[in-house]
Amino acid sequence: MLTEHDFASQKRRADVVARRLADRHTPLIRNAWYVAAKGDEITRRLMARTLLGVSVLLYRTEAGEPVALHNRCCHRSFPLSEGKLEGDTVVCRYHGLRYDAMGSCIAIPSQSQSPGKIGVRRYITMERGPLVWIWMGDPALSESTPLPHPEWLGHPDWDIEIGYVNVKGSYVHLHENLLDLSHLSFLHETTFGTPEYAAAPIETKIEGDDIQVWRHVPCVLPPLYAKPLGWEGMRAIRHSGSQFVSPGLHVNSGVFENLDLPKEQQSPPPMVKVAQIITPECQDRVHYYYAFCRNFVRGNPEVGAFMIKGFTAAFNEDVYALEKISDMHAQEDASQFYEIDIAADRAGLQMRRHLKTLADRETAEVSGVAPHFGKVPGAE
Template sequence: MYPLTTTQHYPRNQWWVAAYSAEVGEALMMREILGERVLLYRTQAGEAVAMSAICPHRAYPLEQGQRVGDAVQCGYHGFTFGPDGTCLRVPSQPGVPQKSSLRRYPVVETAGLVWVWTGDVDMASSAQLPDLAAMGLGRDDWAVEQHALVTINARYTLLIENLLDLSHVSFIHATTIPGGEMVASIPVSVEETAQSITVVRKGQNLPANPLIKVQFPGQEDPVNQDFDAEYISPALVRTGGAMSDAASGRPLGTQNYIHLITPASPTRVHYFVNTARDFAVNNPALGQMQIAMGTKIQPEDIAAIEAIELVLQSDATLPTEISARVDNGALKVRRRLEMQIKSEQATA
């Protein structure tokens, strides 16, 4: 499916953010992930668990069932499942039918995020999680804001490509991102490693815009500012970067935007944004400002990619796609993502 040439929409041997930690409690909740209905809750010991939310008896939605201790009882005929998905009880008979367990998803909880592994259970390893601390998540010396989850009516690849092509900042965010009008004119390069593909823009000698002046009181002189767009996996893109005083080179600080991306279905995507900074970490006003900016900026991106999704879903014949030089990074990401999906299919 466009923009990928693979028949499978997403890689499955992958950690994805299922929820913020604060969302998952004793109550049962369901979240659609990669087209599957996933039941999430927390055991009495506080451990987050994830398993199929569809009762294998007659497909009743288990999030509408009830907790019995750490187990879940289906609301229709009372089949009961343990937190590992095992069917423990069928009220109408002794014993349980064969193959009555629910699919279980491996879970790791870190940095206030509940990650689930959607692929081969034997391949799940927390070593495959991204290095969140390097971006400022889950550590005391950075300030982090978790922005409200938004579910977008567009395929996840459109969101990834939106984040990798920051030349759009000068257009759809011209009035909402201070200094955004500069971004499209900064020279672009692409850095590729085994871990990531980064579209690099090193802004030089930029006038201190109103946001910089709030973040770094007293900074009236021009700054150097990195506008990175780093693809780490289909589940995580980091934008933002380091800022310094242009004349002296004195570091000011780093502001990262951590975009956590979880396909809900082939044409919908969950979008969790975390902002993280290593300066003024005890100034909550800066965090509130990031949240307020996000509520203005995000709808602009969402409107754009939902509009594209509608075009893609229409019967219109698409023109032959053309790309600009700034799209090189996004095109490399497409190929890397396709390779990830194809290598899974080859070993399946």
């Protein structure tokens, strides 16, 4: 049985590591591309969505271009989403101030003179495939930061299904969940996990901010994959990868190799890719889209419905776990508990260190204080 001395020693080690890692209290990173919404969610109807703790107004111009404005009238903070759209002009319902698509206030009904240079912030948006991305940080940095939209997302060679859930929890914990898939054998044992997954050797690849984890798992594929492929009961190798791409995007990949069928019957090899689209709503809530793409049994809506139903069930299990963790953090005094890292956490620790570095850098740019970037033990 552990003694109080053992617990104290563990806590000291955990505290040293934790200071260098992003957690649920780390300031949200603004100098990054995030998904504001699916393209078909943004219409000529004014829509409000909270992103990075800011209420954002989303709509389309008459020409079809997406617009994102701060959803807060510059006069008395009335939400512009409660107003109306006249042409490309947003009219505040409170005092009638009128805003163009650039966020400039162009008219104030209660005064005859020009309103001058007042208005609300307009955020940069880019529409790619089925998604509308938004930049909420320093506008000068947006052009030098590549849009992380995957080229296969929306490509005609891939069938796509998209789901959404609002998660009560930290986006840091969601990224960590997606990098360490050893939980598939337990949390997802009835959806797309298999018993062999947790113990399979882990290949971790870390090159700068590109963080990947791969496993090659001999198994009988779960029904979610085996049924559409017609591989039920057959031996296979599940090549499974997880990649941290950016604060707003994570990609999971699966390549399936049938050991009971000739190679020529598996060309091209069946693959799935899942864009895990992660946009913090605020410090403790996340807009979570999952875009599931496959290159097999394409053009079959029944297969698409079957697979997105299965993925939704599995991802709801992740949501269940993250919300239970969030509840524990809320219920107990953080100073009385600490978390221990294990071998499977190597990639997750590096990801959290990277997020902490980005957050510290942004904080330093605002405050003028140079950040200190430490090294995470065990994350080399």
